[in-house]
């Protein structure tokens with residue numbers, strides 16, 4: 451009898467298939483470091499899946515890049531103030547979702563922030579504070595209300611000439627979501643995509659444990675949040691400790707308040723947990739602009755969305771349902 455049971459266990463485990471292992475690759479995409487981990491039965495399968503995810507992200511990059519003059523996004527920007535541009539359903543839908551986040555955040559999040567890219571540069575080429583006049587002028591071309599969508603022909607029109615849209619705040623999150631969806635379709639039941647701090651995880655590790663992310667405190671690398679489990683969700687961190695400029699001792703971050711034209715101040719880092727990386731990415735940027743009080747208040751009203759932020763004094767604040775006690 452015992453022999454029979456053992457035989458059955460042996461047969462069924464063989465039937466289930468070979469053991470699964472995590473396979474990892476780091477690839478530079480969208481000007482960022484993407485780290486892919488997929489669970490597969492061998493290296494050939496793992497590599498094949500990662501190659502598909504890389505191809506998908508390259509495709510998205512071509513669609514949303516405002517650097518590539520052939521992208522649909524550049525076509526929209528080039529026709530600003532002149533005419534609507536018909537775009538793919540995919541880009542149209544992405545812009546539509548971005549406009550919803552603008553409404554939700556009272557314009558703190560705004561893909562038309564991009565015309566301000568012309569005056570604020572965070573690559574060390576900016577030597578002095580832009581003038582008040584230049585800031586005023588650039589902000590006059592910002593305003594999500596002037597992005598006109600027409601769903602009968604999926605066209606996008608930027609009403610004012612000089613207007614520009616850019617996906618710097620959601621692109622990596624969207625790409626990570628699409629790559630995850632594609633891998634799931636391919637039967638990859640577990641994996642984690644880390645797009646320079648934008649994490650998207652699904653399934654469990656082969657040993658049955660949950661995927662975990664390490665969040666560090668930018669004020670004190672030794673005083674981190676420990677390892678946090680990410681179960682079928684995204685975790686995105688926006689920080690001002692990498693891209694910023696300092697004028698007269700004041701730090702200006704690369705996240706700009708589209709309503710004033712000035713970079714946001716007061717917050718060092720924002721981490722958002724959400725079901726999708728795109729939403730988490732957009733909200734992390736938004737909380738920076740909205741500030742601690744309004745930012746946390748908005749997050750507290752959204753289902754399945756949580757946030758941890760650190761202000762310039764190094765104080766940590768959490769949204770109301772966050773279950774982290776390791777601070």
Ligand code: ADP
Pocket residue numbers: 558559560561563616617618619620647687688689704705706707708731734735739
């Ligand atoms: P990172 O992951 O690089 O920290 P974020 O997701 O926080 O980036 O997005 C910051 C980028 O978003 C900026 O570099 C800029 O391209 C764009 N951006 C800046 N301010 C805004 C804003 N208020 N709304 C939408 N996009 C913005």
Ligand code: MG
Pocket residue numbers: 618619620688730731732733734735
């Ligand atoms: Mg973001």
